[in-house]
Amino acid sequence: xxxxxxxxxxxxxxxxxxxxxxxxxxxxxxxxxxxxxxxxxxxxxxxxxxxxxxxxxxxxxxxxxxxxxxxxxxxxxxxxxxxxxxxxxxxxxxxxxxxxx
Amino acid sequence: xxxxxxxxxxxxxxxxxxxxxxxxxxxxxxxxxxxxxxxxxxxxxxxxxxxxxxxxxxxxxxxxxxxxxxxxxxxxxxxxxxxxxxxxxxxxxxxxxxxxxxxxxxxxxxxxxxxxxxxxxxxxxxxxxxxxxxxxxxxxxxxxxxxxxxxxxxxxxxxxxxxxxxxxxxxxxxxxxxxxxxxxxxxxxxxxx
Numbered sequence: 001x002x003x004x005x006x007x008x009x010x011x012x013x014x015x016x017x018x019x020x021x022x023x024x025x026x027x028x029x030x031x032x033x034x035x036x037x038x039x040x041x042x043x044x045x046x047x048x049x050x051x052x053x054x055x056x057x058x059x060x061x062x063x064x065x066x067x068x069x070x071x072x073x074x075x076x077x078x079x080x081x082x083x084x085x086x087x088x089x090x091x092x093x094x095x096x097x098x099x100x101x
Numbered sequence: 102x103x104x105x106x107x108x109x110x111x112x113x114x115x116x117x118x119x120x121x122x123x124x125x126x127x128x129x130x131x132x133x134x135x136x137x138x139x140x141x142x143x144x145x146x147x148x149x150x151x152x153x154x155x156x157x158x159x160x161x162x163x164x165x166x167x168x169x170x171x172x173x174x175x176x177x178x179x180x181x182x183x184x185x186x187x188x189x190x191x192x193x194x195x196x197x198x199x200x201x202x203x204x205x206x207x208x209x210x211x212x213x214x215x216x217x218x219x220x221x222x223x224x225x226x227x228x229x230x231x232x233x234x235x236x237x238x239x240x241x242x243x244x245x246x247x248x249x250x251x252x253x254x255x256x257x258x259x260x261x262x263x264x265x266x267x268x269x270x271x272x273x274x275x276x277x278x279x280x281x282x283x284x285x286x287x288x289x290x291x292x293x294x
Contacts, residue, residue, distance in 0.1 A: 020118060020129065020136055025146035027122060032136070032146070035121040039129070042117040043183055050175035053168060058179055058187065061165035067174065068103050068159040074171035078164070081177055084185045087128055088177065089106065089114045096106035097157060098115045100128065100139050 044087035050075065070095050077101075102139060102275050104154040123206075123284040140277070140285040158264070158271035161219075166260045206284060211291045214280035219261060220289070221274045223247035227286035229279065234294060235261060244292065 019039060022029050059065075059078055067076040071093030082088070082101035090097055106113050113130040120127040120136060122145060128137045135147030137154070144152045160167065167174065179187045208214050218229040224247030235242065236259035241252050250267035264274040275282075283289055 020120065020134060020146065022136075022146045024150050025136075026143075026150050027138075027141075027145050031122060032127065033121050035119055035126070037117075037119050039119045040116050041119055044114075044116040044128075045177075045181055046114060047182070049178040049180050051178045053172065053174060053176065056164075056176040059164045059176065061163065063164045064161065065164050065167050066103070066159050066161050067167040067171065068157065069171060070157070074174040075177070076164070076167050076171070076174050077177045078187075080187045080190070081179060081181065083191055084183070084187065085181065086117050086126060087115050095157075096112055098104045098106050098128075098154075099159070100102050100104065100115075100126070 042084070042086050044089065045085050046089050048088050048090050066099055066101065068092055068097070068099070070097070102142075102273070103157045103159040104142075105157060106154075108149070108152055108154050123281065125281050125285070140275075140281060156273040158273045160261070160263060160271075161274075161276045162256075162262055163258075163260045166256050166258075166262050170262070208280045209283045209287075211283075212279040214278065216279045218277055218279050218282050218291075219253065219264070219274055220277050220282045220286065221246050221251060221264065221272065222286065223249050223251070223272070227282075227289035228292060229282050229286075229289050230292040231279075232261075232276070234292065235259075 022032060064079040065076045073093040075092050077088055077099050086101050088099040090099060113132050115128045115130055118127045118129040118136055122138050125140045133148040135144045135149035137144045142153055142156060144150050212231060217232040219232060220229050226247035228246045235255050239255045239257045239259060241254050243252050252265045254263040256262040264272055266272050
């Protein structure tokens, strides 16, 4: 890829950043780029529901998960689902958490 | 990575901004629309710029390994309110943060850019453990990061089953591509056999 093409690509990407205030960015603004999908194009989960292990038939033993245990409560977030949402806003053991992928 | 949503006494909820920094996802909070970098672990623009959320220890492992340790675990349901085919990987054959044609600067050549690493940061020192190396050595790997002892437990079938400090307390870690980890931790060391 030549330099000119990369430069034009960066311009196009930067223009599509309208919407978030970047004036006080603490990293170089030109390094904040559009990733393709628009804001909320990938929908974060705000009211996640949970099932018991015997109901989790969609999971295969080798499926990758992110698990967390806080104050005695264990919850697990399959990568299969995180792939499509990237963020789950939840509460575990009374502690408000964001699971990010 | 898992973060507390309580930042300096205020509660936030997070969405996906559609923006990237160094090829890594930028979240935003619905309350102030500040942008938060997942791997920089900090708000980088907006009213909360400079704030750091608390990182919480979590395990990235297989369902089998997690269920064995936590038989009463709850599992995030596929009933999410969104119509998605959760049996399909939207990023199949394609790195989810869109590959490295997005600028991440010069990539250190210690490992190949898309090699998966387990990244640990302690006392300001970062260390990357190539997953392929960990998988080959089931058992407990003892090492030091930032002068502190750590243990990485690898299950008999090669899954990362836990990352702990010397007192046995779980410590935060992340699975990441090498190029992304080194972009956010330019001084990182790399574990070798």
